[in-house]
Structures are given as C-alpha cells and as structure tokens.
Amino acid sequence: MKNAIAKIKKISIVGRLAGSLNYLVPKSKLKIPTENAIKMAQNIAAQEIPNEQMLSRHKKMDKSKFAVAGYEKIAQKYTQLYYDDKSDLGFFNQFLTYLPKGSRVLDVGCGPGTFTQHFVSAGFAVEGIDLSKKMITIVRKKLPKARFQLMDMRQLKFPENSFDGIFAAYSLIHIPSEDIVDTLKGFKRVLKPDGIVGLITQKGASDKIVDEPMQPGEKMFFNFFTKERLQKFLDGAGLKLEYQEEAVLADAEGSGSDRVIYTIATK
Numbered sequence: 001m002k003n004a005i006a007k008i009k010k011i012s013i014v015g016r017l018a019g020s021l022n023y024l025v026p027k028s029k030l031k032i033p034t035e036n037a038i039k040m041a042q043n044i045a046a047q048e049i050p051n052e053q054m055l056s057r058h059k060k061m062d063k064s065k066f067a068v069a070g071y072e073k074i075a076q077k078y079t080q081l082y083y084d085d086k087s088d089l090g091f092f093n094q095f096l097t098y099l100p101k102g103s104r105v106l107d108v109g110c111g112p113g114t115f116t117q118h119f120v121s122a123g124f125a126v127e128g129i130d131l132s133k134k135m136i137t138i139v140r141k142k143l144p145k146a147r148f149q150l151m152d153m154r155q156l157k158f159p160e161n162s163f164d165g166i167f168a169a170y171s172l173i174h175i176p177s178e179d180i181v182d183t184l185k186g187f188k189r190v191l192k193p194d195g196i197v198g199l200i201t202q203k204g205a206s207d208k209i210v211d212e213p214m215q216p217g218e219k220m221f222f223n224f225f226t227k228e229r230l231q232k233f234l235d236g237a238g239l240k241l242e243y244q245e246e247a248v249l250a251d252a253e254g255s256g257s258d259r260v261i262y263t264i265a266t267k
Helices: 002-023 034-060 065-084 089-096 117-121 133-142 177-190 225-238
Strands: 104-108 125-128 147-150 163-169 193-202 207-210 217-220 240-248 259-266
Touching: 065 133, 065 217, 089 163, 089 193, 089 259, 104 117, 117 125, 125 133, 133 147, 163 177, 177 193, 177 225, 225 240, 225 259
Parallel strands: 104 125, 104 163, 125 147, 163 193
Antiparallel strands: 193 259, 207 217, 240 259
C-alpha cells in the first residue's frame, strides 16, 4: 500500500513538472519534446521522493540505536575524556550507602566502566551492560574480572529479583520518552524486593537530536528531563522516589544541558 501511494505521488509530480516545462515555453519556440520533458521531470521527481522517504524513516527510527551508532564512532574519545572523571562520585557514594555490603549491582549503560570500576573497588558484585559493541570491548579490557554483556536496557535478559541495585548514569537520556516507563518497569522487574535504582540524568528539553560535540558532522539523540517529569515516569513504573537533587553539570559543552539530576528510587 505504501509503495502504491509513493508511485501515485511520483506520477503526480512527474505530470505536474512535465506540464510545467512545456507550459512555460511559448509553443512557437518549443524545443523540448514531450517525452524529453517527462524524462527531465522524472529526474527532478526522483530527487523529491527519496527526501520524503528519508523524513519518514527519521520519524520511525529507533532513536536509542541511533545514539548507540554515535557512541560506536566516539568510543575511544569518550573513554579518554570520561573514564577517570570523578565529578559525580559524591552522588555515587551516596547511592552506595543504600546497598548492603557485597550487593549484586547492575550498571546500565556502563560505557567504558567509569562507575563500574568503583563498584569493583568497593567490593560489590557488579555486572555491566551496554548496547555499544565498542564500549563493551573497551570495558572488558579495562576491567577483566567483571562481567559485561551487550544488551539493550529496554529488554533486560535477567530473571526477576536478580539485583540489589541498578545504577544508570547518563544512559536513560538516550531512551525516547515513549519507552521510559517500560524501561523503568524492566528495572523494577529484575530488582529484588526493596531494591535500589540510582539515576544520573540531565535537565532540559525532551527527545531531540543535536550535533555531537565530540564528532563534528555527527548527530546524537538526547532525552532530557525535569525533576517533576522524571518523577512521573518513576510513578508510572511503580518505583518510589527516595531522593532527588539538581546540580550544575561539570561538563555541559555541546549537549544543550547545563544541569544534572541525581535520583534514587526504590522498588
């Protein structure tokens, strides 16, 4: 059905353009045979139809996988910039106070292991997941004793009640709004009773594609929040808000957000 509609659109465009080409030239000076006018119009129309299709694909694309594709291109640069970053350790240490010693923790969107390394050092049984193949390759080399899997946070492949805590730092911001509640429900499903969720998100506009500051010419999908909007998502997933704080973002260059939101919720 879609192909038929596209063909009708193309025929319509060709007809209009071919007619216009001959209409604009006085008959006494007409030098474009009808068949040539049609071919010229077809060439112009061929450029218009793909643009319509491209716009349609843009609307339907998986924005999370679009973000992952961006990380595949900047994985090494991102690691160099952020693996040793300590700007969020105050909140990270606060999150640890909610967990019993030796707890099993899932680091969601672990990246190169910026926070995973601190879970390991603190003696927690941590497992990391990421949807970027290059990030998983990097983190496995950096932290060979920890376990990592290539996995979409929207489709966690763990049994119910698997973890005492889930930590998602700067990863939920790459999930589109329509998937947030189901993603958080997935977190809740794999948490043990009274399990803890720690989130680091950013404040700002929702569901937007911007220039990737680390890779000129590339784009990145971001979904930013307000405290109130994030709480609504938590409520929708059946998670109870325990703590929330807004602070200045240490590295705000290029993302369109200059504030960070720290959140802790319980099952």
